[in-house]
Amino acid sequence: MPFNAIDTVWLMTCTALVLLMTPGLALFYGGMVRSKSVLNMMMMSFSTIGVVTIIWVAYGYSLAFGPDSGLGIIGDFSDLGLDKALGSTIGAAGHEVPTLAFVFFQLTFAIVTTALLSGAVADRIRFTAWLALVAAWVTFIYIPLAHMAFSAEGGTGGLFIDRLGVLDFAGGTAVEINSGASALALAIVIGKRIGFKKDPMRPHNVPLVLLGAGLLWFGWFGFNAGSALAATGVAVVALINTQIAAAVAALSWIAVEWKRDGRPTTLGVASGAIAGAVAITPSCGYVTPLGALVIGAVAGAVCAWAIGLKYRFGYDDSLDVVGVHGVGGVVGMLGIGLLASTRANDAISNGLLMGGGVDLLLRQSLAIVITAAFAFCGTWLIATVIDKLIGLRLDPEAEITGADTVEHAESAYDFAGVVGAGLGSGSQHSSSYSQRNN
Amino acid sequence: MKLVTAIVKPFKLEEIKSALQEQGVHGMTVSEASGYGRQRGHVEVYRGAEYTVDLVPKVRLEILAEDRDVDMIIDTILLTAQTGRIGDGKVWVTPVEQVIRVRTGERGETAL
Numbered sequence: 001m002p003f004n005a006i007d008t009v010w011l012m013t014c015t016a017l018v019l020l021m022t023p024g025l026a027l028f029y030g031g032m033v034r035s036k037s038v039l040n041m042m043m044m045s046f047s048t049i050g051v052v053t054i055i056w057v058a059y060g061y062s063l064a065f066g067p068d069s070g071l072g073i074i075g076d077f078s079d080l081g082l083d084k085a086l087g088s089t090i091g092a093a094g095h096e097v098p099t100l101a102f103v104f105f106q107l108t109f110a111i112v113t114t115a116l117l118s119g120a121v122a123d124r125i126r127f128t129a130w131l132a133l134v135a136a137w138v139t140f141i142y143i144p145l146a147h148m149a150f151s152a153e154g155g156t157g158g159l160f161i162d163r164l165g166v167l168d169f170a171g172g173t174a175v176e177i178n179s180g181a182s183a184l185a186l187a188i189v190i191g192k193r194i195g196f197k198k199d200p201m202r203p204h205n206v207p208l209v210l211l212g213a214g215l216l217w218f219g220w221f222g223f224n225a226g227s228a229l230a231a232t233g234v235a236v237v238a239l240i241n242t243q244i245a246a247a248v249a250a251l252s253w254i255a256v257e258w259k260r261d262g263r264p265t266t267l268g269v270a271s272g273a274i275a276g277a278v279a280i281t282p283s284c285g286y287v288t289p290l291g292a293l294v295i296g297a298v299a300g301a302v303c304a305w306a307i308g309l310k311y312r313f314g315y316d317d318s319l320d321v322v323g324v325h326g327v328g329g330v331v332g333m334l335g336i337g338l339l340a341s342t343r344a345n346d347a348i349s350n351g352l353l354m355g356g357g358v359d360l361l362l363r364q365s366l367a368i369v370i371t372a373a374f375a376f377c378g379t380w381l382i383a384t385v386i387d388k389l390i391g392l393r394l395d396p397e398a399e400i401t402g403a404d405t406v407e408h409a410e411s412a413y414d415f416a417g418v419v420g421a422g423l424g425s426g427s428q429h430s431s432s433y434s435q436r437n438n
Numbered sequence: 439m440k441l442v443t444a445i446v447k448p449f450k451l452e453e454i455k456s457a458l459q460e461q462g463v464h465g466m467t468v469s470e471a472s473g474y475g476r477q478r479g480h481v482e483v484y485r486g487a488e489y490t491v492d493l494v495p496k497v498r499l500e501i502l503a504e505d506r507d508v509d510m511i512i513d514t515i516l517l518t519a520q521t522g523r524i525g526d527g528k529v530w531v532t533p534v535e536q537v538i539r540v541r542t543g544e545r546g547e548t549a550l
Contacts, residue, residue, distance in 0.1 A: 200489040202482060261483045271485060308486050320485060 001089045003096045010231040011101045017222025018108035022049055022115050024219055028212025028270070029119050032319050035204040036402025037123045038412045044118035044130055049111050051134045056107045057082055060138065064146045065106065072159030074144050075151060095230035105226060110146065112223075113175045114138050119319030120183035121392075123193050124399050127407045129392045133186075133382065141182060141378045142174070145371060149174035159370075166367040167340060167348060167360065169238060170227035172282025172333040173371040180326015181372040182379035183317055189383035190392050192316035194399055201318075206266055213270035217246055220277045224284040237344050238284035241292035242277060245284075248293055249276020249300030256304035268304065271324060275303035278328030283336045286348055291339040299331045326372075333368050337361030439534040439547065440508050444499045445471060446519045446527040451497050454518045461514050463501060465550075471498040477525035496527060502537055502550055 026045035030038045052060070059080050066075030079085055085099040114134055121130070149168050151158040160166035160173060168174070195201070203209060224242045228235035253272025254264035279299030280292055287295065307323035310316065317323065337360045340351035350356030386392055393399075398406040405411055446454060451468065458466065472493040479492040503511055508531055515529055539549040 200491070202484050202489050257483070257486070261486060261488075263483065265483060265485075267484055304486070311487070 001087070001096070003089045003098055004091075004094065004230070007091065007095045007230040008097045008101055010235070011097050011105055011226060011229060014222035014226025015101065015105045015108055017219045018105070018112065018226065019049075019219075021108070021112045021216050021219035021223065022046075024212045024215025025112060025115050026212070027208050028216060028274070029122070029319055031205040031208030031210075031212060032203040032267075033122050034201060034402070035412055037404055038204060038208075039410050040127070040403035040407055041118065041122060043127070043408060044125075045115040047127075047131060048115040048118075048134050051131060052111045052114055052138050053107060055135060055138055056103070056110060060110065060143055061085065061103050061106065063139075064110075064143045065102075065151050068147070068151065068153055068157050068162075072148060072157065072163045074147050091229060095232070097229070102229070105229075106146065106150065109171060109175060109223070110138055110142055113142055113171070113179050116179040116321055116325060117183055117186060119321040120187040120317050121190050122318035123403060124394055125190060125392060126390075126394055127403075129386055129390055132386050132390060133392075136382045136386065137182065137379060140382060141178065141375055145174040145178050145374065148370075160367050164363055164366060165360075166363050167286055167336045168282045168333065168367065169285035170224045170281045172279075172329045172336075173367050176278050176281055176325045176329025177333070177368060177371045178329075178375045180322045180324075180329055181375035183321030184315065184326065185376045185379040186383050187310075187315045187317040187322070189380060189387060192314075193318060194396060196316045197311065197314075203267060209267060210270050213273055217273055217277060220246070220281075224277075224281060228285060234285050234345050237289075240289060241280050241284040241287060244289055244292040245276040245280035245296030245299065246273045247276070248296035249273060249279070249303075252297045252300030253304040256301050271307075271320070272300040272304065275299045275324050275328045278303075278325055279332035279335065282329065282332040283339070286336050286340045286345050288339075288341050288344045291335070291341060291344070294339060295332060295335040298335070299328050302331055303328050330368055333364045334361065337364040439537055439550065440503050440505055441532045441534050442499075442501045442503055442508060442511050442515075442529065443532070444501075444515050444519070444527065444529040445473070445496050446499065446515070447521070447525065448495055448497045450519045450521075451499075454499065454515055457514050457518045458501075458511065461510055463503070463507070463511060463514075465501070467500040469498045469500075471496045475525075475528070494525065502534060504547055504550060 022045050026042035030042045033041045062077055062079040063075045066078045069076050082103060085103050088099045089096040090099045090102050091097050114137060148159040149161060149171060152161050155162050160168060220242055221239055225235045225239035228238055250269045250272040253275060254268045257268045258264045276296040276299050279295050283295055303324050306327040307320040336351060338351045338353045340348055340360060341354045342350055352358055352361050472495050474492055474494055477494060479490055479494060482489050482491055501511055512529055520526055537549045538545050
């Protein structure tokens with residue numbers, strides 16, 4: 001079947017960019033935990049790539065993007081194993097791409113969204129339970145929401161995109177608010193880390209966090225501009241808006257810190273860039289560059305404030321998935337209702353502040369509520385069931401010892417400590433060493 | 439024989455070391471240490487959460503010396519390590535019963 005080669009090249013490029021976000025997230029999150037569980041943190045991201053890829057090939061893509069089953073909530077089982085996708089094309093007239101390019105692009109979204117949840121359960125989830133959670137969550141929560149937000153079938157597809165007239169360019173609902181609301185449910189079900197609000201739990205490696213934030217920022221260009229699904233003018237608008245919002249949010253976050261805590265921090269500048277990218281995710285293809293500037297500025301400041309809520313309400317969303325992704329996603333979705341502009345994208349109507357009506361803002365709000373309620377309740381249920389069946393949480397001794405040695409029999413750093421390899425002269429390791437064959 | 443132990447600010451190490459070398463002190467053990475005295479710790483803020491870091495990084499110097507060199511060593515350390523601000527550190531001296539050079543088995547002052 002004929003397809004547009006330029007659009008296909010763009011989508012393949014963006015797919016690779018988005019996949020890089022998950023290792024980037026592993027660094028971003030890995031640096032923020034204590035050194036005793038950094039490998040476990042990174043392992044959660046990398047293992048998600050494996051589990052979600054298998055599910056996506058087996059039935060995930062079909063359920064998310066197969067023909068709608070009737071209510072705009074879920075696809076069907078018509079393309080198990082991607083047999084139909086192979087050899088077919090998909091896309092708007094003149095912008096067709098091989099379906100497998102779209103399949104893979106959407107797979108990278110499913111992976112990174114699921115991996116985000118690890119931030120809420122840092123240091124204390126059993127690895128087996130994590131794998132079960134990933135499989136169940138992507139199936140029962142992500143796939144329906146991806147269908148609602150992304151599966152366009154000319155009016156009979158996903159609830160948000162086809163039936164409610166919601167604007168969500170790259171996943172403010174299915175990715176950001178979804179992961180934020182789910183993270184809140186997870187943090188509540190699994191409970192606080194031992195020593196929460198008592199022991200110092202400062203990030204063990206802030207440079208890793210900054211490196212991860214840089215990779216996320218880079219990959220986000222593929223995430224947002226790739227969501228145009230074609231190399232069009234709107235894709236370019238989405239691209240530069242991503243840069244604008246991330247850049248200004250990095251500054252507005254540290255401005256809040258400077259005022260409130262006395263010093264701007266590097267962890268803050270990294271967090272702000274991510275908060276800005278989150279907020280521009282739904283809005284990148286719908287607002288003008290100045291609109292992106294406003295959305296970024298608001299997102300950085302609001303998220304810098306929102307991450308303090310966990311201390312007030314006493315839930316241990318360890319790495320602030322709620323405060324950054326949940327709240328940032330809401331800022332972006334509402335931002336569309338206010339700032340959407342036909343000058344950025346002639347396929348839409350203007351937002352409230354751009355001379356349009358209040359109608360769009362209401363539809364955006366409805367999508368926020370549906371997404372948050374579905375994600376929170378569904379994830380609560382899944383986490384509770386997994387807890388009852390196999391146990392969600394490490395036992396206290398294991399949690400205090402650290403997930404790296406307990407769950408993976410590894411430790412991240414060996415800086416020539418007395419028991420490390422650094423001081424060994426003749427033998428491979430100064431602690432006892434034995435080869436484990438078979 | 440005496441053991442001179444000094445806890446000093448890390449950035450002063452190079453200065454102290456070269457001053458001692460000029461005075462003919464030809465050996466020492468240096469290790470990273472952390473702790474607090476009157477200086478107490480400092481506050482760090484991560485995403486708005488304040489952590490009091492009690493333990494301040496310091497460097498520990500240990501020098502085995504003949505009795506007659508001890509005052510010179512202390513003076514040299516004081517001269518170079520002092521900034522006059524809180525947190526400059528401490529020096530203390532302890533008696534040493536025996537010193538043995540591992541390579542030759544020499545004992546006492548010849549092993550220093």
